[in-house]
Amino acid sequence: MRLLVVEDEPDLLHPLHFGLSNAGYAVDGAPNGTEALAKATQTTYDLVVLDLGLPDMDGLELCRRVTALQTRPRVLILTARDGIADRVHGLDQGADDYLVKPFAFPELLARVRALLRRDNGTAGSVLVCGALELDLVRHEVWWHQQPLSLTRKEFAVLEYLMTRQGAVVSAEELLEHVWDENADPFTQTVRVTVGTLRRKLAAGNHPTPLETVVGRGYRLREAS
Amino acid sequence: MRQLWARRPAWMRSIRFRLAMLSSTVLLFIATAVVGGIYLAVAHNVQNEPVTETFQAIEGIDRTDGTFKPLRRIEVAEVADIEAAVNAETLASLRAYSVYALAGLFVTSLAVGWLLAARALRPVRDIAATAKDVQAGDLSRRVALHRDDELGTLAESIDAMLAHLDEVFTSQRQFVDDASHELRTPLAVIRTNVDAVLARPDVPEHERSRAVAVVDRAVDRMTRLVEDMLAAARSAAPMRVQPAVNLSAVVHEEVEEFTTLAVERELELVVELDHDVVLPADPDTVRRVVDNLLANAVRLAPRGSVVATSVGRSPGAPWAFVAVRDEGPGIAPEDQRRVFDRFWRSDPPGTEQDGHAGLGLSIVREVAEAHGGLVRLHSQLGVGSVFVLWLPTSRERGLAPPPSGSPVARAAV
Numbered sequence: 001m002r003l004l005v006v007e008d009e010p011d012l013l014h015p016l017h018f019g020l021s022n023a024g025y026a027v028d029g030a031p032n033g034t035e036a037l038a039k040a041t042q043t044t045y046d047l048v049v050l051d052l053g054l055p056d057m058d059g060l061e062l063c064r065r066v067t068a069l070q071t072r073p074r075v076l077i078l079t080a081r082d083g084i085a086d087r088v089h090g091l092d093q094g095a096d097d098y099l100v101k102p103f104a105f106p107e108l109l110a111r112v113r114a115l116l117r118r119d120n121g122t123a124g125s126v127l128v129c130g131a132l133e134l135d136l137v138r139h140e141v142w143w144h145q146q147p148l149s150l151t152r153k154e155f156a157v158l159e160y161l162m163t164r165q166g167a168v169v170s171a172e173e174l175l176e177h178v179w180d181e182n183a184d185p186f187t188q189t190v191r192v193t194v195g196t197l198r199r200k201l202a203a204g205n206h207p208t209p210l211e212t213v214v215g216r217g218y219r220l221r222e223a224s
Numbered sequence: 225m226r227q228l229w230a231r232r233p234a235w236m237r238s239i240r241f242r243l244a245m246l247s248s249t250v251l252l253f254i255a256t257a258v259v260g261g262i263y264l265a266v267a268h269n270v271q272n273e274p275v276t277e278t279f280q281a282i283e284g285i286d287r288t289d290g291t292f293k294p295l296r297r298i299e300v301a302e303v304a305d306i307e308a309a310v311n312a313e314t315l316a317s318l319r320a321y322s323v324y325a326l327a328g329l330f331v332t333s334l335a336v337g338w339l340l341a342a343r344a345l346r347p348v349r350d351i352a353a354t355a356k357d358v359q360a361g362d363l364s365r366r367v368a369l370h371r372d373d374e375l376g377t378l379a380e381s382i383d384a385m386l387a388h389l390d391e392v393f394t395s396q397r398q399f400v401d402d403a404s405h406e407l408r409t410p411l412a413v414i415r416t417n418v419d420a421v422l423a424r425p426d427v428p429e430h431e432r433s434r435a436v437a438v439v440d441r442a443v444d445r446m447t448r449l450v451e452d453m454l455a456a457a458r459s460a461a462p463m464r465v466q467p468a469v470n471l472s473a474v475v476h477e478e479v480e481e482f483t484t485l486a487v488e489r490e491l492e493l494v495v496e497l498d499h500d501v502v503l504p505a506d507p508d509t510v511r512r513v514v515d516n517l518l519a520n521a522v523r524l525a526p527r528g529s530v531v532a533t534s535v536g537r538s539p540g541a542p543w544a545f546v547a548v549r550d551e552g553p554g555i556a557p558e559d560q561r562r563v564f565d566r567f568w569r570s571d572p573p574g575t576e577q578d579g580h581a582g583l584g585l586s587i588v589r590e591v592a593e594a595h596g597g598l599v600r601l602h603s604q605l606g607v608g609s610v611f612v613l614w615l616p617t618s619r620e621r622g623l624a625p626p627p628s629g630s631p632v633a634r635a636a637v
Contacts, residue, residue, distance in 0.1 A: 018420055019416070102414070
């Protein structure tokens with residue numbers, strides 16, 4: 001899942017970036033509103049974590065413009081203003097959730113998970129596809145009751161494919177949602193990661209649920 | 225008896241009752257004296273004794289035959305005696321009527337006094353009602369009596385006091401809001417770095433040491449912020465005792481304190497003092513204010529420039545000034561009003577702020593105002609700024625404001 005963190009305080013942006021990346025998300029950072037808007041226009045983000053106190057733009061204005069984009073990312077507002085009127089106003093401007101500083105990082109992670117869950121239509125934190133189970137909180141994957149050891153990227157690719165079960169997902173789409181802005185769009189990294197993921201799934205002699213649709217991309221579906 | 229008095233009902237304790245009672249009693253005394261005087265004068269000037277000597281007489285008819293036929297037996301007295309007796313009776317009834325009249329007068333005056341006292345005390349009731357509303361938390365209520373009398377003056381004083389309280393309360397709440405907002409950012413920095421980096425076992429060493437440095441900086445920033453906030457809260461508290469302070473001496477000492485820092489930053493500190501400018505103020509507070517002004521100038525002045533401090537009196541007016549002139553970047557006209565606001569910073573957020581929270585100049589303003597003075601900024605972009613702190617040298621209230629111009633020349637272009 002691809003996240004954009006908009007925060008003007010570098011001392012806060014860095015640990016947010018670090019912590020969210022560690023949690024398996026592809027994270028981009030923006031220190032101001034202009035850069036944030038430019039990035040959100042170019043890239044399809046799944047979620048924007050937005051600090052309202054920006055130097056160059058009103059945070060709520062940015063929130064309004066980001067949620068008006070065709071890609072309509074989820075928006076989680078971070079702010080130091082804790083008045084009820086502030087919260088109501090923020091949510092009315094299109095924000096999906098609201099977190100008051102200082103917040104506990106695990107709470108931020110939980111809210112990010114909850115917001116991303118709204119997109120894939122599951123209620124809990126476990127995604128299921130036939131005999132394949134993916135636990136978003138514990139970062140564990142079970143394949144025919146056997147734990148599967150995946151790298152962070154493999155996990156993220158699988159997570160994205162599981163939220164789009166049955167659909168063909170192109171390499172570009174995977175690159176956009178699973179890799180951050182530092183990924184080179186011309187590398188073979190998507191192909192390589194999907195390849196190792198498929199090998200790991202095939203190791204137990206079960207039919208693989210991950211298939212390649214030649215010329216179009218990849219598809220995950222319940223193995224028959 | 226005393227117990228009975230102490231347990232009298234509430235209405236008997238009221239000022240209204242006591243006023244009515246007092247006026248009626250005084251009226252009763254006066255009326256009794258007048259009526260008693262009249263009575264005594266009348267009684268003294270007329271004969272008034274009951275008939276003491278009476279005679280028996282027989283009324284009858286003298287017959288032609290010379291005999292006397294008695295008809296009845298009557299009692300007779302002398303005319304003077306009878307007059308006196310009539311007078312005595314008149315006086316007795318006068319006495320009786322006077323007593324009734326006085327009793328009636330007392331009751332009437334009690335009733336009239338009761339009503340009049342209510343009327344006179346109505347403003348007091350209004351004031352009490354307002355006070356009750358204020359106590360319930362509505363500091364915006366005012367008595368607003370608009371009367372030209374003593375109660376009007378009282379109400380005006382109370383309204384002025386409420387306005388002041390309201391102002392202090394609002395600014396205090398604003399301060400708490402601002403302060404909590406300011407504190408949340410470093411708190412969020414600390415919390416996030418601890419949660420997302422430091423609490424994890426598998427973090428690379430350079431990330432860990434970076435997070436430690438960031439937390440360290442955030443704690444420093446919070447410490448300074450809290451210190452500034454406490455100073456600001458103290459400076460906003462009203463001064464009770466204001467001993468005399470020698471402004472010239474304080475400024476001289478403060479400038480010396482900054483010498484080392486100025487040398488480090490290659491600044492030239494110039495001082496120009498009128499000697500023994502003495503005024504009523506709290507020495508520590510004045511010291512802090514001068515310190516803030518100097519710190520501000522030294523922080524913003526470019527290397528190799530001059531920071532000039534002067535102390536003087538306004539000619540012919542009870543005002544003393546401290547002026548600090550720098551050759552810094554100057555402050556844009558649209559920002560000049562806001563520099564004295566709490567938490568206002570000239571540098572945009574996100575830049576290196578060497579930990580200053582933007583409270584220094586707001587403290588200067590608050591102290592100046594608490595001492596009945598004011599602080600002014602004369603600034604021009606690219607030329608420099610002059611901060612002038614005006615303090616009154618007398619304790620009189622309602623002084624004419626100090627001259628509006630800067631008492632020192634701005635730096636040459």
